[in-house]
Amino acid sequence: MKVDLGMAQLNQLAFGYWQSQALFAAVTVGVFDALADGPLPAAEVGSRCGVPADPALRLLDACVAIRLLTRSPDGEYANTPHTQRLLTTASPESVVRWTRVMARWYEPWGDITQALRDGKPVEDRALRLGEDPVYLADFILGMHQYNVRSADLLAHAVDQQGARTLVDVGGGAGTYSIAFCRAWQDLRCEVVDLGAVVPLARETVEAAGLTDRIRVRTGDYYSDAFGAADVDVVLLSNVLHQESPQVCVDILRRARAALAEGGRVLVHGHFLDEARTSPAFTTLHNLSALVLWDGGRSYTVAEMTALMQEAGLGSIQELPAPEGSAKLLVGQASA
Numbered sequence: 585m586k587v588d589l590g591m592a593q594l595n596q597l598a599f600g601y602w603q604s605q606a607l608f609a610a611v612t613v614g615v616f617d618a619l620a621d622g623p624l625p626a627a628e629v630g631s632r633c634g635v636p637a638d639p640a641l642r643l644l645d646a647c648v649a650i651r652l653l654t655r656s657p658d659g660e661y662a663n664t665p666h667t668q669r670l671l672t673t674a675s676p677e678s679v680v681r682w683t684r685v686m687a688r689w690y691e692p693w694g695d696i697t698q699a700l701r702d703g704k705p706v707e708d709r710a711l712r713l714g715e716d717p718v719y720l721a722d723f724i725l726g727m728h729q730y731n732v733r734s735a736d737l738l739a740h741a742v743d744q745q746g747a748r749t750l751v752d753v754g755g756g757a758g759t760y761s762i763a764f765c766r767a768w769q770d771l772r773c774e775v776v777d778l779g780a781v782v783p784l785a786r787e788t789v790e791a792a793g794l795t796d797r798i799r800v801r802t803g804d805y806y807s808d809a810f811g812a813a814d815v816d817v818v819l820l821s822n823v824l825h826q827e828s829p830q831v832c833v834d835i836l837r838r839a840r841a842a843l844a845e846g847g848r849v850l851v852h853g854h855f856l857d858e859a860r861t862s863p864a865f866t867t868l869h870n871l872s873a874l875v876l877w878d879g880g881r882s883y884t885v886a887e888m889t890a891l892m893q894e895a896g897l898g899s900i901q902e903l904p905a906p907e908g909s910a911k912l913l914v915g916q917a918s919a
């Protein structure tokens with residue numbers, strides 16, 4: 585039979601979420617943790633995960649089919665080296681929290697038609713920014729699990745020789761402050777984030793052994809001054825896609841005013857190409873912003889450059905960032 589490429593593509597897209605949901609269900613019931621110490625038969629995995637034998641068998645077989653698990657000839661299931669490394673809670677490379685957030689976002693994404701019709705999110709950001717503490721911890725520490733993988737590379741992307749102070753606005757768990765401090769020995773950082781996030785960031789900074797160089801404080805980026813013309817670097821990492829162009833300019837203006845002479849604002853995030861149809865990830869990130877962040881959107885580099893210029897920043901440089909479609913824009917206070 586001739587392969588119908590159109591139908592093959594449609595199948596891949598239409599059934600794609602079955603795979604995502606099998607992954608999310610396996611993480612949520614704890615399949616990979618149940619198998620962390622070695623292979624087990626299905627009934628034992630089911631009993632450790634609180635799932636009856638027959639549905640457990642279906643889930644485990646599907647996980648084998650999508651290469652999240654292996655099954656031995658005697659019927660025991662085991663983590664693959666990748667799932668052992670990435671999807672068990674105790675692994676130093678664990679991205680379990682991040683995966684749980686992606687699982688959680690299935691729900692608002694499921695209402696995307698509503699978000700499209702209304703032109704606004706279907707989930708209130710307050711839920712993941714403090715109202716639901718379990719969701720908040722997964723969101724903040726999950727981003728840390730994800731971004732820590734490339735943060736060191738980003739910290740080396742711009743020469744920070746001579747820079748003494750960096751303010752990490754909406755710095756989350758302090759992922760990038762930690763990486764910048766490790767990369768640049770003269771630097772001291774300040775993480776500014778919402779009150780509910782501060783204890784999580786303090787824990788991460790303490791675990792990194794950097795409490796002497798990283799201060800964590802509560803601050804609302806809608807009104808905070810970030811500094812008083814005494815900051816060498818203001819970092820806005822993965823923050824501005826949460827906000828409208830007007831709010832971005834307002835944040836960028838205060839970031840610019842916080843700069844000491846010769847200081848720089850770094851804007852890190854996912855940007856659309858000028859044609860707006862690539863990278864594919866960012867076109868979907870743009871939809872995710874619609875679903876999740878009131879006023880938020882993905883910007884093109886030209887759009888963000890214009891917003892930075894409107895805020896009084898100049899000599900804007902575009903640099904590649906380590907993670908896939910991400911970029912780093914560097915702006916200086918223009919005279």
Ligand SMILES: C[S@@+](CC[C@H](N)C(=O)[O-])C[C@H]1O[C@@H](n2cnc3c(N)ncnc32)[C@H](O)[C@@H]1O
Nearest residue numbers: 727731754755756777778803804805806821822
């Ligand atoms: C997508 S995360 C990025 C975290 C970190 N900068 C990174 O790149 O991994 C967005 C951050 O913005 C923070 N945030 C949201 N609204 C804020 C506000 N009004 N004031 C300060 N921080 C805020 C969130 O708590 C979260 O830490």
